[in-house]
Amino acid sequence: MAQIEAVLGDITEQRVDAIVNAANESLTGGGGVDGAIHRAAGPRLAEAGAALAPCLPGNAVATPAFDLAQVKHVIHTVGPKWRGGGQDEAKVLASCYRESLLVAEGLGVRSIAFPAISTGVYGYPVAEAVSVAAWVVRSMAADFDLIRLVAFDPATHALMAEAIEAPVVERCETCGEVGVPILFGLPTPIAVAAGEAGRLKLAGCVVHGDGSDPQWECPNGHQWTNNDPDDPRVLVAIAEAVDA
Ligand code: ADP
Numbered sequence: 001m002a003q004i005e006a007v008l009g010d011i012t013e014q015r016v017d018a019i020v021n022a023a024n025e026s027l028t029g030g031g032g033v034d035g036a037i038h039r040a041a042g043p044r045l046a047e048a049g050a051a052l053a054p055c056l057p058g059n060a061v062a063t064p065a066f067d068l069a070q071v072k073h074v075i076h077t078v079g080p081k082w083r084g085g086g087q088d089e090a091k092v093l094a095s096c097y098r099e100s101l102l103v104a105e106g107l108g109v110r111s112i113a114f115p116a117i118s119t120g121v122y123g124y125p126v127a128e129a130v131s132v133a134a135w136v137v138r139s140m141a142a143d144f145d146l147i148r149l150v151a152f153d154p155a156t157h158a159l160m161a162e163a164i165e166a167p168v169v170e171r172c173e174t175c176g177e178v179g180v181p182i183l184f185g186l187p188t189p190i191a192v193a194a195g196e197a198g199r200l201k202l203a204g205c206v207v208h209g210d211g212s213d214p215q216w217e218c219p220n221g222h223q224w225t226n227n228d229p230d231d232p233r234v235l236v237a238i239a240e241a242v243d244a
Contacts, residue, residue: 001141001142001243002137002141002142002143002144002145002146002147003145003146003147004134004137004138004141004147004148004149004164005146005147005148005149005164006148006149006150006151006157006160006161006163006164007148007149007150007151007157008150008151008152008153008154008157009150009151009152010036010150010152011033011036011037011113011115011150011152012036012037012039012040012068014070014071014113014148014150015070015071016071016111016112016113016146016148017071017072017073017104017107017108017109017110017111017112018062018065018071018072018073018074018075018104018107018109018111018112018113019037019065019068019071019073019074019075019112019113019114020060020074020075020076020077020100020112020113020114020115020117021033021034021037021074021075021076021077021115022034022077022078022079022115022116022117022118022120022122023049023055023076023077023078024078025053025054025055025056025057025078026049026050026053026054027046027049027050027052027053027054027055027061027076028046028049028050028053029045029046029049031120031121032120032121033115033120033152037068037074040067040068041065041066041067041068041074042066042067044064044066044067045063045065045066045074048063048064048066049063049076052076055076055077055078056078057078057079057080057081057092057096058077058078058080058091058092058093058095058096058099059077059078059095059099060075060076060077060096060099060100060102060103061075061076061103062074062075062076062103062104062107063076072107072109073104073107073109075100075103075104075112077096077097077099077100077117078096079092079093079096079117079118079122079124080092080093080096080118080122080124081118081122081123082118082122082123082124082125085128089118089124090128090132091228093117093118093124093129093132093133094132094135094136094230094232096117096118097114097117097132097133097136097137098136098140098230098232100112100114101136101137101140101143101144101147104144105143105144109144110144110145110146111144111145111146111147111148112144112146112147112148113148113149113150114133114137114147114148114149114150115150115152116129116130116133116149116150116151116152116156116160117129117133119156126155126156126159127159127163130149130156130159130160130163131159131163131166132232133149133160133163134149134160134163134164134166135232135233135236136232137149137164138164138232138236138239138240139232139233139235139236139239141239142239149164168181168233168236168237168240170216170233170237171218172216172218172220172222172224173224174218174220174222174224175218175220175222177218177219177220177222178218179216179217179218179222179224180198180199180200180201180216180217180218180237180241181200181201181215181216181234181237181238181241182200182201182202182203182213182214182215182216182217182223182234183195183200183201183202183203183238184203184204184205184206184207184213185205185207186205187202188242190242191242194241194242194244198219199241199242199244200237200238200241200242201217209229212225213225213229215231215234216234
């Protein structure tokens with residue numbers, strides 16, 4: 001299980017296996033953190049990026065880190081531009097973190113640092129963005145030793161630190177009670193114990209997988225779904241219920 005931490009600093013100064021770049025679709029550099037990473041890695045980064053472009057929002061691709069000697073890989077992901085929140089921005093942003101971690105895993109990366117993707121020029125409200133980041137990295141922490149969220153200003157750092165510790169609180173829309181996550185599939189003995197202790201609901205092996213399966217249940221037996229089969233909050237809630 002990875003240590004997850006929030007630090008205040010410059011992403012180009014991190015000593016980790018991989019850093020993530022908040023890139024644009026051209027992968028040839030830009031402003032903000034993208035510009036800083038390209039300056040530190042040297043001109044070969046833009047050449048390598050151009051060969052892989054375009055990278056669509058929510059996707060991630062890796063290049064070497066070139067002149068950034070203390071890092072092995074740069075993973076480039078393209079965040080969503082904030083358009084008010086109704087254009088699947090949260091799903092695309094969650095996908096940036098998830099896809100970056102999947103690419104990292106494929107490269108054997110054990111430690112990785114992320115900037116606050118989309119919170120600069122792309123205008124994503126910082127509190128919401130760092131909480132999406134925290135849910136996704138917490139849900140995938142088992143596959144890494146260290147996941148570091150790097151803030152460039154103190155306000156972002158404070159919000160990141162809060163988000164990585166925030167408990168999952170999901171309330172029932174019908175009765176207002178706090179729900180527990182529903183776990184499908186054959187449970188491990190630890191999951192059975194968590195189920196008996198009321199920290200999660202065991203639902204057996206019949207899964208539709210089309211988004212209609214319930215994800216939460218409250219003490220009054222109401223069940224509901226957030227309509228996102230990849231909702232990282234459910235995955236965090238299950239992992240933490242089993243781990244408690
Ligand atoms: P986006 O286009 O995805 O919004 P930006 O680069 O404009 O990307 O900003 C993303 C975040 O990266 C912002 O919070 C910004 O303050 C931060 N940032 C800028 N430079 C650096 C850096 N050198 N190290 C870490 N974070 C940085």
